[in-house]
Amino acid sequence: MTRHVVAKDFGGPEQLEVVEVPTPEPGERQVRVAVRAIGVNPIDWKSYSGATSRNPESLSTFGFELSGVVDAVGEGVDGWSVGDEVIAHGFHDGAYADAVVVPATTLLAKPAGMSFEQAAVVALVGGTAWHLVEAASLDGSETVLVHNGTGGVGSLVVQLARLRGARVVATGGPESQDRLRELGAVPLVYGDGLLDRVRSAAPEGVDVALDCVGTDEAIDVSLALVADPGRVISIAGFGRAGDGIRLLGGGPGADPGTRIRTVGRAEVVRLVAEGRLTLPIVGTFRLEETARAHEVSRAGHVAGKLVVVP
Numbered sequence: 001m002t003r004h005v006v007a008k009d010f011g012g013p014e015q016l017e018v019v020e021v022p023t024p025e026p027g028e029r030q031v032r033v034a035v036r037a038i039g040v041n042p043i044d045w046k047s048y049s050g051a052t053s054r055n056p057e058s059l060s061t062f063g064f065e066l067s068g069v070v071d072a073v074g075e076g077v078d079g080w081s082v083g084d085e086v087i088a089h090g091f092h093d094g095a096y097a098d099a100v101v102v103p104a105t106t107l108l109a110k111p112a113g114m115s116f117e118q119a120a121v122v123a124l125v126g127g128t129a130w131h132l133v134e135a136a137s138l139d140g141s142e143t144v145l146v147h148n149g150t151g152g153v154g155s156l157v158v159q160l161a162r163l164r165g166a167r168v169v170a171t172g173g174p175e176s177q178d179r180l181r182e183l184g185a186v187p188l189v190y191g192d193g194l195l196d197r198v199r200s201a202a203p204e205g206v207d208v209a210l211d212c213v214g215t216d217e218a219i220d221v222s223l224a225l226v227a228d229p230g231r232v233i234s235i236a237g238f239g240r241a242g243d244g245i246r247l248l249g250g251g252p253g254a255d256p257g258t259r260i261r262t263v264g265r266a267e268v269v270r271l272v273a274e275g276r277l278t279l280p281i282v283g284t285f286r287l288e289e290t291a292r293a294h295e296v297s298r299a300g301h302v303a304g305k306l307v308v309v310p
Contacts, residue, residue: 001020001021001022001023002020002021002022002023002024002097002098002099003018003019003020003021003097003098003287003310004018004019004020004021004060004094004096004097004098005017005018005019005063005094005096005097005287005290006019006059006060006094007048007058007059007060007062008059009059010048010049010050010054010058010059011048011049011050012045012049012294012295012298013045013290013291013292013294013295013298014291015048016290016291016294018287018288018290021097023099024093024099024100024101025072025074025101026072026073026074026077026101027074027075027101028074028075028076029074029075029076029077029103029104029105030074030077030101030102030103030104031070031072031073031074031077031080031086031101031102031104031107032070032071032072032073032099032100032101033066033068033069033070033071033086033088033099033100033101033102034068034069034070034071034098034099035066035067035068035095035097035098035099035100035310036066036067036068036069036116036117036120036309036310037066037067037068037116037117037119037120037121037307037308037309037310038063038065038066038095038096038120038307038308038309038310039064039065039066039095039120039121039122039123039124039305039306039307040121040285040293040294040297040305040306040307040308041064041065041124041125041152041297042297042298043062043064044062044063044064044096044294044297045062045294045297045298047061047062048062060094061092061093061094062094062095062096063094063095063096064089064090064091064092064095064124065087065088065089065090065095065120065121065123065124066087066088066095066100066120067085067086067087067088067110067116067117067119067120068085068086068088068100068116069083069084069085069086070082070083070084070086071083071099074104077104078104079104080104080107084109085109085110085112085116085119086107086108086109086110087107087108087109087110087119087120087122087123087269088100088102088106088107088108089106089108089123089124089127089265090106090123090124091103091106096287096290096308097287097310098287098310108123108265108266108269111269111270111273113273114269114272114273116309117281117284117307117309118272118279118281119269120307121152121279121281121305121306121307122265122268122269122272122279123265123268123269124265125152125153125156125279125305126156126264126265126267126268126269126272127260127261127262127264127265127268128153128235128248128249128261128264129153129154129156129157129160129264129268130156130160130260130261130263130264130265130267130268131235131248131249131257131260131261131264132153132157132210132212132233132235132248133157133160133161133164133210134257134260134264135233135246135248135255135257135260136161136208136210136231136233138161138164138165138166138208140164140165140166141165141166142166142167142207142208143166143167143168143169143202143204143205143206143207143208144161144166144167144168144169144206144207144208144209144210145168145169145170145171145198145202145206145208145209145210145221145222145225145226146158146161146168146169146170146171146185146209146210146212147170147171147190147209147210147211147212147213147215147218147222148171148172148190148211148212148213148218149168149170149171149172149176149180149183149185149187149212150170150172150173150176150179150180150183150303150304151212151213151302151303152279152302152304152305153212153235154170154172154212154213155179155183155278155279155303155304156268156277156279157210157212158170158180158183158184158185159183159184159277159278160268160277161210162183162184162185163271163276163277166208167186167202168183168184168185168186169185169186169188169198169201169202169206170183170185170186170187170188171187171188171189171190171194171218172187172188172189172190172303173189173190173301174189175301175303176301176303177189179303183278186201186202188201190217190218191217194217194221195220195221195224195225198221198225199225202225205225206222206225206226207226207231208226208231208232208233209221209222209225209226209231209232209233210233210234211232211233211234211235211236211237211245212234212235212236213236214234214235214236214237214238214239215237216240218234218237219232219234219237219240219243219245222245223243223245229243229244229245230244230245230246231246232245232246233245233246233247233248234246234247234248235247235248235249236249238251238252238253238254241253279304279305280303280304280305281304281305281306281307282302282303282304282305282306283296283302283304283306283307284306284307284308284309285306285307285308285309286308286309286310287308287309287310289308290308293306293308
C-alpha cells in the first residue's frame with residue numbers, strides 16, 4: 001500500500017486528506033518512482049478548486065512534478081534503471097504520494113549534487129521561465145520589466161535575462177525588495193504609481209515586459225511603456241488578448257512552446273545544479289501537511305518555492 005493525497009470534494013485545501021491505496025505497478029513505457037520530494041505549484045490547488053473544471057479525476061490527479069528514485073521499470077523502457085535518481089514532470093497521475101507511476105518520457109536525470117528537494121521544484125517553473133526569455137529574443141543590451149520577480153517563475157526570468165546581458169527592473173511586494181536586488185534587478189514595489197516608478201528607474205525606456213502575474217496593472221503599465229505590444233509577453237494575462245500582447249502557456253490563444261519548454265527544463269536544471277541560478281525553497285511540509293502547503297501557496301506572496309516531503 002502507498003499513501004496518496006486526494007480531495008474529498010471540490011473546494012479549498014480543507015478538502016484534502018491522505019488515503020492508502022494499492023501501490024501502483026508500471027505499465028508499458030512507464031516507471032515507478034519512490035517519491036522523495038514534491039514541488040508545490042498553484043495549478044495543484046486550482047485543479048481541485050472546481051473553478052475551471054469539475055472533472056472528478058481532478059480530485060486525485062493534482063501535483064505535476066516530483067523527484068525520487070526509480071524502483072520499478074515497465075516493459076519497453078530504455079535508458080532508465082532501478083536506482084536511478086530522477087526528476088519527473090508534467091504527468092497526470094498525482095504527485096502527492098509515496099510512490100507514483102509516470103511515463104518514462106517525463107523523466108530527467110537528477111544531477112548528483114542537487115538535493116531531492118531542489119530537484120522537485122525546478123522543472124515546471126524552469127521550462128516556463130525559459131520560454132518567456134526565449135520569446136523575448138533579447139539582444140543583450142535591452143531593458144526588461146519583469147512583473148512578480150520573486151515568484152518561482154519570475155525569479156528565474158530575472159536571472160535568465162541577466163545572464164543574457166539585459167538590464168532588469170522587477171516588481172514585487174515591499175518585503176521582496178532585498179531579494180530582487182540579490183537577483184540583480186532594480187527593485188520596485190507594485191501598486192499605485194507603478195508606472196511613474198518604472199519610468200524613474202528606467203529613464204531610457206523599457207524594451208520588453210515579461211508578465212508573471214496577469215493583473216490589469218501589470219498589463220496596463222507594460223503597454224504604456226513598451227512600444228511594440230507584441231513584446232509584452234504574459235503567462236497569465238489571458239483576459240487581455242485583445243490588446244495585442246503575446247500569451248504563452250496553456251490558455252486560450254497562447255503559444256504552448258512545447259519544444260522550447262522541453263529544452264528549457266533541462267537547461268535550467270543544469271544551471272541550478274551549477275550554481276548559476278538560484279531558486280530558494282522557503283517552506284517544507286510533510287505529506288500530511290499538504291493542505292497547509294496549499295494554503296500558503298494560495299495566499300500568494302511566496303518568494304521562492306514550497307516542497308512536500310513524504
